[in-house]
Amino acid sequence: MTPLMHGFVWGLVIATVLVTIAVLSIWFERKFSARMQSRLGPTLVGPAGILQLVADALKMMQKEDLIPEKADSILFRLAPPFTVLFTLSVAAVIPFSENVLAADLDIGVLFMLAVGGLVVFPVWIAGWSSNNKYALLGAMRAVAQGIAYEIPLVLSAMVPVVLAQSMRFSDIISVQAETHWFVIWPLGPGLIAFVIFFICSLAEANRIPFDIPEAESELVAGVTTEYAGMRFGLLQMAEYLHTLIASAVAAAIFFGGWDGPFAPGLHWMVLKTLALFFTIFWIRWSLVRFRSDQLMALCWKYLLPLSLLLVMVAALFVHYCGVGA
Amino acid sequence: MTAETILFYLFGGLAVISALGMVLNTRNTVASVLSLVVTMVSLGAVYLLLEAYLVAAFQIMVYGGAIVVLFLFVVMLLNLSTDEFPPSKQRLIKSAFVIAGVAILAQILIALGHDPLFATPPEAVPEGYGGYRQVGILLYTDYVLLVEMASLLLLAAIVGALILAKRKID
Amino acid sequence: MDQWVAAAGFVAVAIIVPVSMLVGAKLLAVTAKSSSKLKTMTYECGEEPEGGAWLQFHPRYYLVALIFVLFDIEAVFLFPWALAIEELGGLAIVDMLIFVLVLLLGWGYALRKGALKWQ
Numbered sequence: 001m002t003p004l005m006h007g008f009v010w011g012l013v014i015a016t017v018l019v020t021i022a023v024l025s026i027w028f029e030r031k032f033s034a035r036m037q038s039r040l041g042p043t044l045v046g047p048a049g050i051l052q053l054v055a056d057a058l059k060m061m062q063k064e065d066l067i068p069e070k071a072d073s074i075l076f077r078l079a080p081p082f083t084v085l086f087t088l089s090v091a092a093v094i095p096f097s098e099n100v101l102a103a104d105l106d107i108g109v110l111f112m113l114a115v116g117g118l119v120v121f122p123v124w125i126a127g128w129s130s131n132n133k134y135a136l137l138g139a140m141r142a143v144a145q146g147i148a149y150e151i152p153l154v155l156s157a158m159v160p161v162v163l164a165q166s167m168r169f170s171d172i173i174s175v176q177a178e179t180h181w182f183v184i185w186p187l188g189p190g191l192i193a194f195v196i197f198f199i200c201s202l203a204e205a206n207r208i209p210f211d212i213p214e215a216e217s218e219l220v221a222g223v224t225t226e227y228a229g230m231r232f233g234l235l236q237m238a239e240y241l242h243t244l245i246a247s248a249v250a251a252a253i254f255f256g257g258w259d260g261p262f263a264p265g266l267h268w269m270v271l272k273t274l275a276l277f278f279t280i281f282w283i284r285w286s287l288v289r290f291r292s293d294q295l296m297a298l299c300w301k302y303l304l305p306l307s308l309l310l311v312m313v314a315a316l317f318v319h320y321c322g323v324g325a
Numbered sequence: 326m327t328a329e330t331i332l333f334y335l336f337g338g339l340a341v342i343s344a345l346g347m348v349l350n351t352r353n354t355v356a357s358v359l360s361l362v363v364t365m366v367s368l369g370a371v372y373l374l375l376e377a378y379l380v381a382a383f384q385i386m387v388y389g390g391a392i393v394v395l396f397l398f399v400v401m402l403l404n405l406s407t408d409e410f411p412p413s414k415q416r417l418i419k420s421a422f423v424i425a426g427v428a429i430l431a432q433i434l435i436a437l438g439h440d441p442l443f444a445t446p447p448e449a450v451p452e453g454y455g456g457y458r459q460v461g462i463l464l465y466t467d468y469v470l471l472v473e474m475a476s477l478l479l480l481a482a483i484v485g486a487l488i489l490a491k492r493k494i495d
Numbered sequence: 496m497d498q499w500v501a502a503a504g505f506v507a508v509a510i511i512v513p514v515s516m517l518v519g520a521k522l523l524a525v526t527a528k529s530s531s532k533l534k535t536m537t538y539e540c541g542e543e544p545e546g547g548a549w550l551q552f553h554p555r556y557y558l559v560a561l562i563f564v565l566f567d568i569e570a571v572f573l574f575p576w577a578l579a580i581e582e583l584g585g586l587a588i589v590d591m592l593i594f595v596l597v598l599l600l601g602w603g604y605a606l607r608k609g610a611l612k613w614q
């Protein structure tokens with residue numbers, strides 16, 4: 001198989017699975033949040049309401065593709081597919097097992113950060129081109145928050161890179177498989193770096209408690225205010241995909257990826273990813289929203305110096321104990 | 326023609342067109358900034374075709390991801406509309422840029438005439454050339470002084486930017 | 496190079512996914528025969544929109560973006576360093592410590608000036 005076909009075929013498989021999980025998670029989230037709030041959630045369509053998804057998807061596709069008169073119509077149409085494109089592209093470098101990976105780039109972590117960093121543009125374009133005050137305010141907040149949390153995200157992702165002395169995802173996982181998961185050992189930097197990485201991923205994906213860009217009590221629906229039908233669906237899907245892919249990255253670089261006893265590697269990777277993904281829902285339905293100033297203070301005052309410190313500690317560890325000590 | 330050549334012309338063309346779109350678009354500053362993103366990402370793709378992977382990643386991360394966001398926020402801060410450049414001034418600016426562009430083009434052509442880039446095939450580079458290990462080792466041995474000076478430059482940039490921006494905020 | 500070609504294959508899929516969804520929606524979507532000014536009006540809580548949305552924004556956004564650029568460049572310097580620690584040893588760590596401390600000086604200055612505060 002040529003490399004192009006390899007990437008394409010695995011891309012089809014991985015993208016299909018990711019999109020399916022992202023869609024299923026909407027049903028799961030509705031059920032889960034309902035239970036947390038002593039409600040039932042969807043029950044009518046299909047067993048336990050699971051076919052509600054199909055109904056919602058069909059409804060979304062059938063809706064008219066509305067373009068507001070004042071909007072910049074070209075950019076307004078282009079933005080949603082680009083959010084999905086950039087979000088999904090990150091998954092190209094994530095290994096789901098020794099064999100299930102599309103592209104084992106030698107600068108995989110950098111690819112993830114560079115491509116993932118581009119997502120702010122389509123989100124901003126979506127808000128700006130709507131020519132709606134709520135949408136633009138939401139977009140400005142989303143970008144400001146996205147770039148602010150990008151720094152601790154990059155620095156905390158650098159900790160496993162330092163510990164494994166490689167930016168290739170499969171190398172990072174191999175080092176963990178030979179020794180310990182980075183979240184456990186070296187005691188301290190790995191765990192704290194994971195917590196920072198997780199917090200920053202939540203902030204980048206605009207998930208509660210960092211969802212000030214789409215705070216419905218003040219901004220209606222933020223960036224998505226003017227969108228309807230499938231374009232709205234794409235923006236929503238990008239958000240779910242973003243959280244899912246961030247969970248997969250965290251599982252790979254901090255939790256040893258496919259490493260685990262008894263079961264095949266793929267099972268472990270999927271289990272770890274879904275566990276982290278579930279945690280994000282759990283956080284979402286447990287916490288309240290941060291204010292903008294608290295959000296910025298957390299990032300600049302605490303996460304930034306802390307993550308820099310962690311990188312230095314990890315470097316000292318590698319220097320004195322060697323890789324995989 | 327190989328796939329590589331086709332991709333090179335595709336991304337090279339995209340970079341040129343979007344760069345022109347950025348400069349010539351006076352209707353809408355935001356659209357100008359967005360075409361700059363396209364330019365930066367296309368340049369990143371051209372670097373990839375040159376097998377300069379590290380440079381490509383940094384190009385997209387710093388220029389595509391960071392610097393253009395800065396431009397975007399500057400545009401939002403200034404909120405320029407076409408009214409602020411009267412047509413007469415626009416004509417002046419445009420003609421100045423055309424002259425500058427022609428001058429640069431002439432220089433490039435002269436330089437190429439002296440030392441034809443495509444006359445001899447480029448020398449083969451050693452394994453791992455321009456990879457992160459080589460770059461890292463070179464940066465932190467031979468060029469370490471420059472790296473430290475870069476940190477001072479960044480410090481100066483922070484201080485300077487704060488002094489300029491604080492006046493605006495207060 | 497092969498791995499990058501494979502990544503390009505994946506990106507092709509990432510393009511196909513949203514496009515196919517939009518095409519599917521295009522086939523299924525209903526289109527109203529008539530449109531009205533009210534229907535395509537910008538949403539502003541049911542009121543008639545007051546002026547345009549493309550307004551001037553506060554300079555603090557600009558400040559955040561600027562500090563972001565600076566620390567992003569720092570990250571660019573950190574990556575090649577992070578992968579050469581094993582080979583370069585203690586000297587590289589001292590080099591980077593100086594680099595980071597100089598930048599943290601700028602960070603401390605920004606903090607004291609209140610530039611990182613979202614007032």
